[in-house]
Amino acid sequence: MRQHSLKISESQITAQILDYLRWSLPGAWIRKNLGTLGQRRGMPDIEVVYEGIPYFLEVKTPIGKLSRYQESEIEALREAGALVYVVRSLEEVHEIFRGKGKQISLGGGKI
Numbered sequence: 001m002r003q004h005s006l007k008i009s010e011s012q013i014t015a016q017i018l019d020y021l022r023w024s025l026p027g028a029w030i031r032k033n034l035g036t037l038g039q040r041r042g043m044p045d046i047e048v049v050y051e052g053i054p055y056f057l058e059v060k061t062p063i064g065k066l067s068r069y070q071e072s073e074i075e076a077l078r079e080a081g082a083l084v085y086v087v088r089s090l091e092e093v094h095e096i097f098r099g100k101g102k103q104i105s106l107g108g109g110k111i
Helices: 010-024 068-077 090-096
Strands: 029-032 046-051 053-059 085-087
Touching: 010 029, 010 046, 010 053, 010 090, 053 068, 053 090, 068 085, 085 090
Parallel strands: 053 085
Antiparallel strands: 029 046, 046 053
């Protein structure tokens, strides 16, 4: 049996997610963390505040692993009461925000 795998980079997944969030959550505050000098190591890739709730999304490829800094930041954010998710696809983000904002159909079927 031959396996076919779609190679998609973390930056491509992140771009899809950002486009989806900007469209589906009108009025949300959305920020892509760039990992620049002065930023805390391990901060999740995307921050969203929607309807007063902070969400943090760490984007990984299907085989990507968290660094120890990412694990530490995720734990600290969760202890502070934030909703933090490690996501590997647009579909996972769609499930997190299901019932909030505008909804779309993914993958040809109704979601």
